[in-house]
Amino acid sequence: xxxxxxxPPSNQIRSRRRGTExxxxxxxxxxxxxxxxxxxxxxxxxxxGKVDADGAKVRDKMLAGAPLSLxxxxxxxxxxxxxxxRNPEEVQKMKESVNSIFDQPDAELQAKYLKIREPHxxxxxxxxxxxxxxxxxxxxxxxxGTQLIQNQNAMRTIAGMSWSVIRTDKASRRLVxxxxxxxxxxxxxxxxxxxxxxxxxxxxxxxxxLKPTMDAFLKEPASKLARESNAQQIGQARLHVYGWDNSDxxxxxxxxxxxxxxxxxxxxxRRGELGMAATIAG
Numbered sequence: 001x002x003x004x005x006x007x008p009p010s011n012q013i014r015s016r017r018r019g020t021e022x023x024x025x026x027x028x029x030x031x032x033x034x035x036x037x038x039x040x041x042x043x044x045x046x047x048x049g050k051v052d053a054d055g056a057k058v059r060d061k062m063l064a065g066a067p068l069s070l071x072x073x074x075x076x077x078x079x080x081x082x083x084x085x086r087n088p089e090e091v092q093k094m095k096e097s098v099n100s101i102f103d104q105p106d107a108e109l110q111a112k113y114l115k116i117r118e119p120h121x122x123x124x125x126x127x128x129x130x131x132x133x134x135x136x137x138x139x140x141x142x143x144x145g146t147q148l149i150q151n152q153n154a155m156r157t158i159a160g161m162s163w164s165v166i167r168t169d170k171a172s173r174r175l176v177x178x179x180x181x182x183x184x185x186x187x188x189x190x191x192x193x194x195x196x197x198x199x200x201x202x203x204x205x206x207x208x209x210l211k212p213t214m215d216a217f218l219k220e221p222a223s224k225l226a227r228e229s230n231a232q233q234i235g236q237a238r239l240h241v242y243g244w245d246n247s248d249x250x251x252x253x254x255x256x257x258x259x260x261x262x263x264x265x266x267x268x269x270r271r272g273e274l275g276m277a278a279t280i281a282g
Contacts, residue, residue: 030142162208
């Protein structure tokens, strides 16, 4: 596998050969603070371990052209949602959103706290939470992230879309992927709503809200699909692009990080408002 990324101190984009194990890995990204040594990696080891294992089984069935059960479609939908959240920036945004809630406890919580507050205790519920449960906001953020990935409305919407795995063997270029691999429209309930995700250098997973949109995808030449998929992957990438070889270096240098990337997390407009950004409703 070829990994493209910026190399300090010049930040020039270069490529290097990498094995599959170390790519896209950030140490302690999902470590649960304030927990035991045995449980602090449970989000990565237990939750994402199952998400990845189930997703891999469904991917293999799709590549083999085998029919999928409804639970398997939900497994894949959950895997796709996980890919959107699994990067340092999204995790940090989630932590900031949750911390903003902990920093501004509502009036009801403050009133209840004042009823039980001892004279030596902090004056506000927010100060008390920070004093007695300093790890709670960041720990809660990681756990809320797992809930977003399993959001039933999102999973149901994706599972109910028209799916296809399109082969791009006839294209001269192979598909690349990136640290932001899921291409998704602003709203999946739009007429043109769709998801694209390269799953091998020659296979592109596509999900469309309406069958006519899928029919249009299936009519596109493989060369055009590969070109547009690669441009989107490169444009969405923030740290790394992954390819078959180093033949895409010039294109990566021209287009890396120049396109916006859809997020599932929004900055709360009202206190306590956490949710999926216009992913479903558009």
